[in-house]
Structure formats: C-alpha cells, structure tokens
Amino acid sequence: MLNENVFAYRSFNPELETVKAFAGFGVDWVCIYPSNTLNSLGMPYSVYEPTWLGLDHYDFEPLDRQIQELRAANPRVQIICMIDLNSPPWFERRCGADDTFYRLGKIASLPQWREATRNYLQAFLRHTEANYADSIRAYMLSCGGTCEWQERSFGDESRSRRAAFRTWAQDQGMPDPVDIPSASIREHISHDLLRDPQVDAAALAYWRFCHWQIGDTILYFAHAAREIIARRAELGLFYGYTLEYGPHRLVSEGHLDYERVFASPDIDFSVAPGSYRHRQMGGTSPFLVPVGTLKQRGKAFIQELDMRTHTSKRPAPWYKAAFDCWHNEVETVAGLQREFSFCLTEDVSFWWFDMWGGFYETASARAALAQMKQIWNTAQTQKHASAAQIALIVDPDSALYLDQNDRRIDAFNSGLAHALHHTGAPHRAFSWGDLPDLDLAPFRLVIFPYLFVMDAARRRLLEEKVLRDNRTVLWLYRPGVVCDGTYDEAGMQRLTGVSVDQPGITTCAMGAWTSVVSVDPKLTPCELRNVARQAGVHIYSDTDEPLYASHRYVALHTATGGDRRIALPRTCAAVTELFSGRVVGRNVNVIDDTLATPGTALYDLD
CATH class of the missing domain: 3.20.20.80 (Glycosidases)
Incomplete structure (x- = not known):
C-alpha cells in the first residue's frame, strides 16, 4: 500500500x-x-x-x-x-x-x-x-x-494497569499517584463540557x-x-x-x-x-x-x-x-x-x-x-492532486478535556465530518502534531473543532503557520480556554477576538487573518458553506449532498436525483461522466447534468 x-x-x-x-x-x-x-x-x-x-x-x-x-x-x-x-x-x-x-x-x-x-x-x-x-x-x-x-x-x-500507571506517571516527572482515580473522579467535569486542568488533573x-x-x-x-x-x-x-x-x-x-x-x-x-x-x-x-x-x-x-x-x-x-x-x-x-x-x-x-x-x-x-x-x-496511471482548500485539524490533547458522557460532543467529530461532506467542497483532516511540517498554502479555511489547550509555544506555532496569509480560521466552542495550565475564559478572546458569551457565528477581522467562532459546535452544511465561501474556498455545489473532488475527478451523490449544477475551479477541455461514458461538456467550467434517483455521478476533468 x-x-x-x-x-x-x-x-x-x-x-x-x-x-x-x-x-x-x-x-x-x-x-x-x-x-x-x-x-x-x-x-x-x-x-x-x-x-x-x-x-x-x-x-x-x-x-x-x-x-x-x-x-x-x-x-x-x-x-x-x-x-x-x-x-x-x-x-x-x-x-x-x-x-x-x-x-x-x-x-x-x-x-x-x-x-x-x-x-x-x-x-x-x-x-x-x-x-x-x-x-x-x-x-x-x-x-x-x-x-x-x-x-x-x-x-x-487492574493490578497490572495500576502498576503501569504508577510507573508511567513517575517517568513523566509526576508524583507517584499510588492508585488509579475512581470512576467519579475520572468522569468529573468542571466547566459545562470541559475538565479543569487543575481540579481534574488526576483524571486528565x-x-x-x-x-x-x-x-x-x-x-x-x-x-x-x-x-x-x-x-x-x-x-x-x-x-x-x-x-x-x-x-x-x-x-x-x-x-x-x-x-x-x-x-x-x-x-x-x-x-x-x-x-x-x-x-x-x-x-x-x-x-x-x-x-x-x-x-x-x-x-x-x-x-x-x-x-x-x-x-x-x-x-x-x-x-x-x-x-x-x-x-x-x-x-x-x-x-x-x-x-x-x-x-x-x-x-x-x-x-x-x-x-x-x-x-x-x-x-x-x-x-x-x-x-x-x-x-x-x-x-492509478495518473498523477493525483488534492483539491481540498479546507483543512480540519484535530487536537488529541484537547480531546481529553471533553465530557464524553454528554451527547453534545458528537458535534465536534462525527457530526462535523458529516456536515463537511455536504458543504459542496472537499476537505482534508490533519492532527495538531502535523502543523510544524504541514504546507498550508492550498488551504483558505482551517477548522479547529476543539483546540482548548493553549500556551506560548502553541500560540507561536499558530502565528507562524496558520494565522496569516489572509486565511480564515473557524473555531468551535471555547478555543484557548485551557491557557498555560489554568482554565481561563478570557484566553478565548485573546486567541480569537471573540468572547465565550458571544452567541451565534461571529466573524472578527484580525489583520492578516479572519477569525470565525461558533460557540455552538453543531453547524449545518449551509453554515459551513457560507463560512467557506467567505474564506475564498471554491464551492462546487450548493446542494446539501455528498460532493467529492480532486484535481482530476469530481463526484456528486444524490437521493432525490434531478438537474444539478457543479461549478468547476477551471475550464476543462472535456468532462466525461465515467459510469455512463457520457461526455457532458467541452471547454466548460460548469457541469449541468441530470442525475438518477438515487444516483452517483463521477466526472473525469480533462
């Protein structure tokens, strides 16, 4: 592979x-x-x-x-x-x-x-x-x-798990914890959906x-x-x-x-x-x-x-x-x-x-x-290039702060992934640890669904890699509130320009970049599409349907069928629907086609 x-x-x-x-x-x-x-x-x-x-x-x-x-x-x-x-x-x-x-x-x-x-x-x-x-x-x-x-x-x-935890903790420079935290301590949440870095330190x-x-x-x-x-x-x-x-x-x-x-x-x-x-x-x-x-x-x-x-x-x-x-x-x-x-x-x-x-x-x-x-x-004989202009970046360290017993956290991962696939533009997912070596030049919109943990080194990395080049950053819920080892809601405003109590989706000009914050992590495809369009992301389709695209191919799936329009990022000499073999356009930057009910169309962009 x-x-x-x-x-x-x-x-x-x-x-x-x-x-x-x-x-x-x-x-x-x-x-x-x-x-x-x-x-x-x-x-x-x-x-x-x-x-x-x-x-x-x-x-x-x-x-x-x-x-x-x-x-x-x-x-x-x-x-x-x-x-x-x-x-x-x-x-x-x-x-x-x-x-x-x-x-x-x-x-x-x-x-x-x-x-x-x-x-x-x-x-x-x-x-x-x-x-x-x-x-x-x-x-x-x-x-x-x-x-x-x-x-x-x-x-x-278990006895072996407890022994391993004690060894691990001391290897990390922590005091010997002696025992594993009880279930009530492990599940304790201090701030709505979030653990506190001090109060819940043992659980974390x-x-x-x-x-x-x-x-x-x-x-x-x-x-x-x-x-x-x-x-x-x-x-x-x-x-x-x-x-x-x-x-x-x-x-x-x-x-x-x-x-x-x-x-x-x-x-x-x-x-x-x-x-x-x-x-x-x-x-x-x-x-x-x-x-x-x-x-x-x-x-x-x-x-x-x-x-x-x-x-x-x-x-x-x-x-x-x-x-x-x-x-x-x-x-x-x-x-x-x-x-x-x-x-x-x-x-x-x-x-x-x-x-x-x-x-x-x-x-x-x-x-x-x-x-x-x-x-x-x-x-497989052709060169592949991603067409994604949206980067989704998850942070495993911040994920530990979330209350997994609250069903609202579905919006941060699976809920967001499904909404993104219905926005009409492709995206690619990365992890926080990728940032130092990640080329962000192709991405007009960067989404941080849960970036709660922040310190000077993390802020410096964001400024060097992300918060620049007229890029838009979409933050969900309470970014930056776990600041330098304490829970500080003011840290969110310092990072994003938006306060914790600001309702709805808020846009804030930050000079060389634009900050967009949704305190409610549950976003619709339409809301994501609007943020992406304002960020300069190419939108292929305005329907809330699964859209997949690379430099060479674009695909659309529908349950209801009917006439569809797909806007292409460039003029193509020929566009062929591969499952039917139909040439649907020549020298075009728009695909107008009629899809079956249900149907999937896969277009080759020559």
Whole structure:
C-alpha cells in the first residue's frame, strides 16, 4: 500500500466463489482473518479452527488450509493477513486474566499476557514467512474490541494497569499517584463540557496514560513482528478513530495516541471502516481517521467498505445493526459507486467487505464493481492532486478535556465530518502534531473543532503557520480556554477576538487573518458553506449532498436525483461522466447534468 493503492476484497467467510468472481475482473488483493476468538455477537470470527491452543501450543494446519484454499481460488492472490492478538477463551480461564476484547486496558500491561501473545505472534509469523511469503504482502495486528484496538473498560483498574500507571506517571516527572482515580473522579467535569486542568488533573493524567498504554501495546507487538518480517511485508492495524468517536468513546477507548503510533517506523498503514452514520441514500461514509496525518508521515490508509447491500446475509436472523440502508438493486449500485468515488478522489486504498457473504452477488453489483476496477486501473496511471482548500485539524490533547458522557460532543467529530461532506467542497483532516511540517498554502479555511489547550509555544506555532496569509480560521466552542495550565475564559478572546458569551457565528477581522467562532459546535452544511465561501474556498455545489473532488475527478451523490449544477475551479477541455461514458461538456467550467434517483455521478476533468 505504500507504493500503490489497492482495490481489495475481504470476508469473514471463505467465500471462494466470490473470490474467483472478483479475480475475474482483476481483484487479486484479499484480506483474511485467521481468528482465535469470538466476535461481539458471541460467534467465531472464522469458520476455520483456532491456531492458538495453549501457552506455546499452536496448530497452524487450519491456517494452512485457509491460505491454500484461497490460493486455489486465485493463484495470483496478494494477501493482507490479520493476526488475532486477542486472548483466547482458554487464556482467561487458565491465567485468571481479563478478556482483551472488552477490557484490553486491564490486561495490556500484564507481562504474562504480553509474553504469551508475543510468542504466538512470532510463531505465527515464522510459519507464514517460511511458507507463504510469496503470497502475503502485508500483516495487520488485531486486538481489543472488534479487533480494532478499542478499549472498552472505561478506565477500570487492574493490578497490572495500576502498576503501569504508577510507573508511567513517575517517568513523566509526576508524583507517584499510588492508585488509579475512581470512576467519579475520572468522569468529573468542571466547566459545562470541559475538565479543569487543575481540579481534574488526576483524571486528565490517567486518561492520557490510558491512551499511551494502548499505543505502547501496539508498538510493543509491532516491534516484535518486525523482528521476524523485517521490511519484507508491510504492517498495519485498525486505529486512530478520532474523527468518529464521540459520546461514551472519545476519551476512554484508547485511540488518541495515534500521532505516536502513525509516526512509528514499524507501522506502514492504518485501516478503518467508513462512518456507520447516515449510510442511506443521500448520506455518506466519512473517514474515521485523519488521513492527512497518515499522508504527512508517508503512511497509507485503507477504507473498509462494509456497507450492507440489499442482498447482504445476516450472521443471525435477529442481527440488524447497519442493515436496511440500501433497499434494492438501484440503491446498491448507487451506494457502491458513491463509496468508490470517495476513495478515488481521496487517493486511498479500500476493500469491499463481504462480511457474512452475499453483499455483491447480483449481476448488476458485480458489473458495477468490474467497471469501477477498470476506472481504478486507469486512475492509478495518473498523477493525483488534492483539491481540498479546507483543512480540519484535530487536537488529541484537547480531546481529553471533553465530557464524553454528554451527547453534545458528537458535534465536534462525527457530526462535523458529516456536515463537511455536504458543504459542496472537499476537505482534508490533519492532527495538531502535523502543523510544524504541514504546507498550508492550498488551504483558505482551517477548522479547529476543539483546540482548548493553549500556551506560548502553541500560540507561536499558530502565528507562524496558520494565522496569516489572509486565511480564515473557524473555531468551535471555547478555543484557548485551557491557557498555560489554568482554565481561563478570557484566553478565548485573546486567541480569537471573540468572547465565550458571544452567541451565534461571529466573524472578527484580525489583520492578516479572519477569525470565525461558533460557540455552538453543531453547524449545518449551509453554515459551513457560507463560512467557506467567505474564506475564498471554491464551492462546487450548493446542494446539501455528498460532493467529492480532486484535481482530476469530481463526484456528486444524490437521493432525490434531478438537474444539478457543479461549478468547476477551471475550464476543462472535456468532462466525461465515467459510469455512463457520457461526455457532458467541452471547454466548460460548469457541469449541468441530470442525475438518477438515487444516483452517483463521477466526472473525469480533462
């Protein structure tokens, strides 16, 4: 993935006939998951038997069978192999340990678990490297909730976690905390949605440790993997879901150490599903991860496309999560085209996740996928350039101050991401740690959804990189109020020119830049579009519909269909709608087209 984007397939089941069908239109990359544990439904992830049977006791025959059957279905197969690091049920019983699937933080620092899991990981890799190095191109380290490094114990303590926290705190120059803060202290909020840096210092330190602990565990196993595979294969994981997590998740699930994890030379790529909200027609599936952060570090990203089609099989009759979004063949094709167009314009890899089978079994779905693969092949021969003039910059340190028990915080991440995708202009997400090396020249609007923490060094960086060049900065809620280690609402006005009690959306001229503040973090696509237009951002579409664009392509998705107009940033010699093959204009800077109901149009800008 570092040297090429991939168009891939994945399923929990073998689905060998579908593997053959995908191979028929050139899809050779396949992700597999030889698992030892049960999923969140209490069912085995894999139909193949477990390979980790006891302490230093492994049987890799089921793994051999899985790979050999896959290679028989497609001899050209290029495998992305997930490795299950979750503790098998027998480990919990024999070792008296917690379950990593739901309580990863309670066991992540336990030396016995780390050693046993490291031994399994390295035995697994020695076996696959000796036998299947010609087929396996990448590995993924999988652990925690739904095998995505999600920590779901809400900070509950264990002896090993307490010991690790005490060591970590003293390594940071803090006094020995002796114990883990109680739940009431961990959840205490002092200022509406925010913690106080002094009153809530113990909670902030502990939550910071919890994210470090998951990051440290990831990097521990990544280093162990590199001892076996060196640089022959790429190494990735599911991690960094900061753009999605909100209520009951943002502060406690362990994904806020992503800057350090993504910077590690041992990690090559990250994977995440598209957002599970608003997948219906007219909706969209934003990235959960700040993809700009990965690209800044020379790392790759894979979008997991697990949108349920109208033919998707359920794992059980009673299971309904994320089903019933696409109700017929027309919606399925329009939805597949939407997800493909997003990945194409954003220049990322993806896999079609045929979870329990049946997702892509109709002739129309497979014909659409085959056509997309041909479009994809052509696109990979072309130079890609982002068209984003909006930069979204999140701050993992400030995120720790938010009250994850208040549903309003949804507006800072997932709510904002979905609104941005309906503004009619593309954007790219980064993290605060990217700023020193980030080229902001293309961006007319920079959005800080939660930049509460401020000090002299941070202010200096903002002035050097952001607050200049006639750029507009949009701040949400109470930026800058955690100022030099104290909670000071006057810090917001010093930073933005706007006071905490100013209602609505306020614009303030700041000389070389413009400050726009919305104390209410919940913004509509129309409000965001107005701010972007005033900042000088090119607006492609004025409809509240998903719009994706790069320098070469622009795509629009609609639930209602009808006549649409897309304004282009330049005159194009020819504009071709790729799914229909229609030339819709020559020497034009505007696209006037009629879209189906529902429909997705993808335009090539020549």
